[in-house]
Amino acid sequence: MTVIYDRVALIGLGLIASSMAHAMRQYGLVGEIVGHAKSAETRKIALDIGLCDRVCDTAALAVQGADLVVLCVPVGVMGDLAAEIAPHLAPGATLTDVGSVKGAVVEAVAPHMPSGVQFIPGHPIAGTEHSGPRSGFATLFQNRWWLLTPLDGADVAATARLRALCEGMGAHVDEMDVAHHDLVLAVTSHTPHLIAYTMVGVAEHMRRVSNSEVIKYSAGGFRDLTRIAASDPVMWRDVFLTNKDAVLDILGRFTEELFVLQRAIRMGDGEQLHAYFTRTRAIRRGIIEAGQDTAAPDFGRATVGGGEGKT
């Protein structure tokens, strides 16, 4: 691999940034990796584990001289961060972000961008339920999609260079319009997280079913929802606050659809239930064929270390 950027500044050192650091280093994609996190504890961990070549106490220091700056912070603080670093960005630098919402990030960040800096919003569709500087690993982006949503008049060469970095980390890259991104993600990520959080909350509130029962008998399906409902609370709060319209749109459809099935249950309409449950199998097959999930039973849990749940 050839070096794509001489110096990359990662602002925010959580799961995505730490995975990028591991991947960029392992695949030799960049010269120097500079990092900054708001929390002194996170900066100390990053130093201790050698995540970056340098860790700076401020974002302004970290971005100086970087030819790529990556904002890896919750969507709600992107605007303030952009205002803070804007005067320190190198002419000709590219700035991208990894936020799960693009419309709100563009609105918050773009006005601060000096001329001569290329702002190319991005979003890797990858993650785990873990967070923090220790949670990253080099293969997180392997075979995952990294969406770029370049704005009108974006520099073609700068976009191609950023794409090369993402591909170098093992990702596939697609470009799409900002609003379409936010709708697609409301369907494939934001609403699924909200209903998972809700179902876990319902289980927790039941007085007639104890939490220990919920936990013991979770292998019946519930435990699958608890994984995404264990994701970072700040990140997800910001996602819902900033992608409000698309999420409310999909939630409305979800509730409509749920009521149709609820009515079928109440009326004892077995045919309707059976037809519905048969159609949804095809989507799972598509996901496996597209290499976006494993075909192994139970996500392969059963084969990890022998008996499932034992690892």
Place this chain on the structure above:
Amino acid sequence: MTVIYDRVALIGLGLIASSMAHAMRQYGLVGEIVGHAKSAETRKIALDIGLCDRVCDTAALAVQGADLVVLCVPVGVMGDLAAEIAPHLAPGATLTDVGSVKGAVVEAVAPHMPSGVQFIPGHPIAGTEHSGPRSGFATLFQNRWWLLTPLDGADVAATARLRALCEGMGAHVDEMDVAHHDLVLAVTSHTPHLIAYTMVGVAEHMRRVSNSEVIKYSAGGFRDLTRIAASDPVMWRDVFLTNKDAVLDILGRFTEELFVLQRAIRMGDGEQLHAYFTRTRAIRRGIIEAGQDTAAPDFGRATVGGGEGKT
């Protein structure tokens, strides 16, 4: 291990029965395994792969002389099956089932039981999204819970013997009341499945987001729901039709709770969202500590065969 039953008849040869066959044989728990499935194709596969010692063309033939009969068929056909086999059950035999709903099974099966036959309803909280006679494996029940719901006046020795079989296959056994079982399972299994089916259905119906986009970008959370939404449609139709009251109860609570979060999104109440998302993390930790799921990121998908999604 000592032999617990001399002859076990498995009626229905899907995921649970085939896993029982593998486990009982591997751990030397029974003398002879006799099987029957309604479909000639399933019987042929069972013969071809040597799943049972004998495969019978009728359920009546299969149960003759068995000291344990296990009904492994969808909940909706348990009653007719019980009526069919009742005259052929051996005196002193135990009959159990593995249905995900207990109230409806008891109502359908108990009236047909001859005196001298012990009917002890059961339910292993274990499974995968796969079905059919080839989908079973011996470790399915390892470290999982197997619930028994003995009826009033159940024979203590017969219950202990059935418990020993379940434990011999690696399961933990709990006994509980029929109605409580159905409520607990509505929370930990039935409602989670219904909302997963619903979310997958919503994604499939969206015209502005194509199915190929839903599939490509599913790693943002959606793919987790598609696994349980790929479960056997007949089994799940019957679960919802026969555990109607408990499922409608939990669905009502779910919708209530979802509306609270939906309103918080609409009103921009970040504090409420953050507090909710923080509480739900604790349940996930409890499930991992109880050995009911893996702590590995992404269910260990990331570590199965290298890059996630590649296996």
